[in-house]
Amino acid sequence: MRKVFLGFLLLITAIVSAQNKPKEVLFSIDDKPYYTDEFERVYKKNLELVKDESQKDLNQYLELFVGYKLKVTKANLLGLQNNVKYQNELKSYRTQLSKNYTSDSKVTAELVNEGYERMKKEIKASHILILADENATPADTLKAFNKALEIRKRVVAGEDFGTLAQELSEDPSAKENKGNLGYFSSFRMVYAFESAAYNTPKGQISQPIRTRFGYHLIKVEDIRDNRGEISVSHIMVMKAKENEDASKPENTINEIFKKIQQGEKFDELAKQFSEDKSSSTKGGVMNKFSSGQLSSEIFENIAFSLTKENPISQPFLSEYGWHIVKFNERFPLKTLEESRKDLENKISRDDRSRIITNTLTEKLRKKYTVKRDDKVFASLAKMVTNDFYEGKWEYSKDDKIVASTLVTIDKKQLTGTSFFEFVKSQQKAGVTLKPVEKLVDLLYSKFVDEQLNQYYNDNLEVEFPDFSNIMDEYRDGLLLFDLMEKEIWERSKTDTIGLKAFYETQKEKHKWKTRLDVIIASSTNKEMIKKAEVMLKKGKGIQEIKDKLNTKEVINIMFNESKLEIGDPTLPAETKTEVGVSPITQKGDYFYVTKINKVIPESYKTFEECKGKIVNDYQQFLEQNWVDELKKEFKVSIDTAVFEKTKASILKQ
Numbered sequence: 001m002r003k004v005f006l007g008f009l010l011l012i013t014a015i016v017s018a019q020n021k022p023k024e025v026l027f028s029i030d031d032k033p034y035y036t037d038e039f040e041r042v043y044k045k046n047l048e049l050v051k052d053e054s055q056k057d058l059n060q061y062l063e064l065f066v067g068y069k070l071k072v073t074k075a076n077l078l079g080l081q082n083n084v085k086y087q088n089e090l091k092s093y094r095t096q097l098s099k100n101y102t103s104d105s106k107v108t109a110e111l112v113n114e115g116y117e118r119m120k121k122e123i124k125a126s127h128i129l130i131l132a133d134e135n136a137t138p139a140d141t142l143k144a145f146n147k148a149l150e151i152r153k154r155v156v157a158g159e160d161f162g163t164l165a166q167e168l169s170e171d172p173s174a175k176e177n178k179g180n181l182g183y184f185s186s187f188r189m190v191y192a193f194e195s196a197a198y199n200t201p202k203g204q205i206s207q208p209i210r211t212r213f214g215y216h217l218i219k220v221e222d223i224r225d226n227r228g229e230i231s232v233s234h235i236m237v238m239k240a241k242e243n244e245d246a247s248k249p250e251n252t253i254n255e256i257f258k259k260i261q262q263g264e265k266f267d268e269l270a271k272q273f274s275e276d277k278s279s280s281t282k283g284g285v286m287n288k289f290s291s292g293q294l295s296s297e298i299f300e301n302i303a304f305s306l307t308k309e310n311p312i313s314q315p316f317l318s319e320y321g322w323h324i325v326k327f328n329e330r331f332p333l334k335t336l337e338e339s340r341k342d343l344e345n346k347i348s349r350d351d352r353s354r355i356i357t358n359t360l361t362e363k364l365r366k367k368y369t370v371k372r373d374d375k376v377f378a379s380l381a382k383m384v385t386n387d388f389y390e391g392k393w394e395y396s397k398d399d400k401i402v403a404s405t406l407v408t409i410d411k412k413q414l415t416g417t418s419f420f421e422f423v424k425s426q427q428k429a430g431v432t433l434k435p436v437e438k439l440v441d442l443l444y445s446k447f448v449d450e451q452l453n454q455y456y457n458d459n460l461e462v463e464f465p466d467f468s469n470i471m472d473e474y475r476d477g478l479l480l481f482d483l484m485e486k487e488i489w490e491r492s493k494t495d496t497i498g499l500k501a502f503y504e505t506q507k508e509k510h511k512w513k514t515r516l517d518v519i520i521a522s523s524t525n526k527e528m529i530k531k532a533e534v535m536l537k538k539g540k541g542i543q544e545i546k547d548k549l550n551t552k553e554v555i556n557i558m559f560n561e562s563k564l565e566i567g568d569p570t571l572p573a574e575t576k577t578e579v580g581v582s583p584i585t586q587k588g589d590y591f592y593v594t595k596i597n598k599v600i601p602e603s604y605k606t607f608e609e610c611k612g613k614i615v616n617d618y619q620q621f622l623e624q625n626w627v628d629e630l631k632k633e634f635k636v637s638i639d640t641a642v643f644e645k646t647k648a649s650i651l652k653q
Contacts, residue, residue: 026646027066027638029073036646039065041469043650058647066638068480070630075479080486086478093474101460101467102453104359111352112343116336118186122291123197124222126161126179129171132214135433135442148208148215155205161219170214179219183300184292185226191351193218227291231328232303233284235269236276238321253315253322260312266326275321288331299323357453364452368410376404380416381440384423388436391427395420407448409455422447488622493615502618503607510610513565517598520560520572521545522590528556529584529591536595537581563600 023037043061080086128151132144151168155161165171165179186194196209197218206218235256237249256273260266267283274280294300296318306313306327313325347353379401387393395402402416423443433439461468491498503510519542521532528549535545542559549556564571572585572592582594607614 024642024646025639026642027062027636029066029069029634029636031635032073034069036642038469040646040650042473058650062638062643066636067627067630068476070627070634070636071480071483072476073634074630075483078483078486080479080482083482086482090475090478094471097467097470097474098457098460101464102360102457103356104363107356107359108344108347111347111355112340113336115186115343115347115352116339118194118198119333119339120226121198122183122185122224122226123220124183124224125181125197126165126219126221127171127181127193128161128165128169128174128179128217129213130168130208130215131170132210133432134212135431137434144215145208145210148217152205152208152217155217155219161205180221182292182297183222183224185290187346187350188292226333227304228333229288229290229331230303230306231288231331232286232306233266233270233326233328234276234279234286234299235266235274235284235324236321237273237323238275249322250315250317253324257315257324260324266312284326285328288329296320299325303327360456361449361452364456368452368455370407370409370448370452372407373405376401376406376416377444380406380419381437383420384436384440386436388423388427388439389432389434393424393427395424407451409448409451412451412455414451418451419444419447422450484623487626488619491622495618499611499614499618500607502621503610503614506614506617507604510605510613512600512603512605513567514577514602515563515565515600516571516575516577516596517563517600518561518571518575519595519597520570521557521593521595522560523557524589524591525556526584526591529593532557533581533584533593536593 023035025033026036026039027034039062042065043058047056075081128148130144130148130151132141136144151164154164162178162180165174169179171179181189184197186198188194189197190211190213192209192211193216196206196216197220200206200218200220202220202223204220206216206220208215208217235253237253237256240246240249252273256269259269267285270280270284274284276284279286289300289303291300291304298316298318302313302316302323303325306325308327311327313323315322315324317323347356383395383399383402385393397417402420404416405413406416406419407414423440426443426446431439431442433442456463461471519536521529521536523529523532531549532545535548542561546557546559560570566577572582572587572594574583574585575594576582576596577599579596579599582596584591584593586592
């Protein structure tokens with residue numbers, strides 16, 4: 001219900017920035033002013049969304065707008081804005097909305113396009129890794145780089161890449177796979193590695209590439225078009241364990257394959273015999289996958305080789321056991337527009353997000369003045385010790401220098417306490433840069449960047465009038481929902497005496513027309529409907545007629561038994577408004593015969609029969625009277641001259 005109520009506000013994701021023309025006080029509630037610019041903006045925004053023409057009338061809309069602000073005023077008076085649930089929901093919405101203002105749309109679009117272009121190709125590559133921590137000392141970093149460079153020289157001189165990977169790579173898996181990573185596409189590797197792979201020609205070796213893991217040498221083995229995604233089912237028999245007959249799994253898979261060839265159902269055989277418990281209960285159906293997603297390249301290649309015309313593989317052996325794979329469906333690469341939302345989400349979780357953040361941070365460094373007190377910084381830097389590396393560093397909160405202003409960002413002053421709290425939080429982040437003096441410089445830089453972004457975020461309402469407007473509307477909308485729930489909706493459901501009394505005043509609006517207690521039989525077979533007509537005239541019951549005319553194989557006749565008002569579209573044409581069986585009629589392919597058991601004269605609907613409508617009308621009644629009460633509780637002053645001028649201005653546009 002909350003989503004429906006607030007949906008009207010959330011249809012608008014961006015609003016035109018406030019116009020530069022001067023605003024005037026349109027009305028006030030207890031001396032709190034409400035201005036013409038807000039009234040105009042909200043009216044224009046909602047103009048195309050409302051269906052009720054009366055709400056487009058400016059005089060009527062002013063009444064609605066004043067009523068809306070009266071309710072918000074009451075909500076604030078009751079302190080609903082202090083509710084923790086309300087505050088958390090408002091905070092959550094602001095966080096979501098702020099993402100539209102704290103990312104660089106141009107950079108994001110470029111990364112989306114780049115990621116999609118790379119997705120069109122799949123690269124098969126091998127690598128050699130020389131470990132180097134992200135925060136390693138310059139000396140250790142240079143040592144790792146030089147080691148990678150020496151290995152590259154050996155490869156270029158003719159030594160085998162796989163053999164060197166097996167001997168020298170510090171990626172543990174290289175001992176088994178000789179550095180082979182199989183095929184992959186964009187967003188499968190860290191961004192720096194991906195970029196190097198896509199920029200290295202087929203058959204060549206990259207220069208040493210730095211990632212957060214260390215330095216990589218990448219050999220591009222092959223480049224092919226993206227195969228998209230595929231859905232398959234499989235039956236797996238695991239490899240024999242030690243001391244088991246090694247031929248048994250192969251014999252079993254061959255027996256299953258013969259059953260498939262004999263026409264037995266693949267899914268039933270998978271349920272009975274497949275030892276992949278994650279898919280066997282689903283008839284062997286696996287989640288769809290693309291190249292590089294599975295840990296078995298053999299399995300992937302055989303799966304992608306299948307087609308509608310050749311849907312079942314021969315039994316084959318993978319790293320895990322014997323398989324038979326069945327083709328279900330192929331999913332080609334989606335278009336850019338179809339992929340855009342998914343790509344944006346991937347970028348937000350990928351190393352690429354750092355590029356967007358860094359771009360904004362660079363702009364903020366130019367936008368805001370950052371002034372550091374170097375004396376305070378020097379004193380604070382001496383207080384950070386090597387205990388940091390063991391996660392044991394603490395600081396004295398009583399020290400005066402800690403409480404001093406360390407840095408000022410625009411108008412915001414940040415003390416040494418803020419910086420030291422940030423330093424403490426970084427002890428668990430695995431920062432190992434030494435000596436400690438360089439560590440403090442690094443942490444200070446990170447601290448300032450974080451605070452720049454936080455300051456910018458905190459001031460979005462000042463920076464962007466449209467952001468402020470959206471937040472104001474959502475804030476008021478949430479308050480209004482809570483207030484309406486408290487004052488109107490719950491009351492209209494629980495006030496039984498008030499509802500019954502309201503029903504008595506509304507009875508004339510809730511009347512039944514003349515109704516027919518009717519049985520309608522229908523069939524596409526005219527002979528069957530004739531038989532049903534005869535049996536109805538003889539007074540036979542519905543079940544007896546069904547038993548006589550329907551079989552297990554064929555449903556010849558169906559019945560609808562209900563009370564219908566005269567003129568109801570479900571009543572067959574030419575139905576007589578008198579007790580008895582009406583003549584057979586035809587509409588389209590269907591024949592109908594109707595039996596009227598009783599003619600029920602006009603009457604008032606009971607309370608239970610129209611309760612839903614009564615509750616809805618009662619809510620509207622309570623709300624209208626409530627607004628009248630609020631007008632008495634609060635002083636409302638409307639400047640009619642300003643309103644007439646505003647109205648003329650709106651109508652002129």
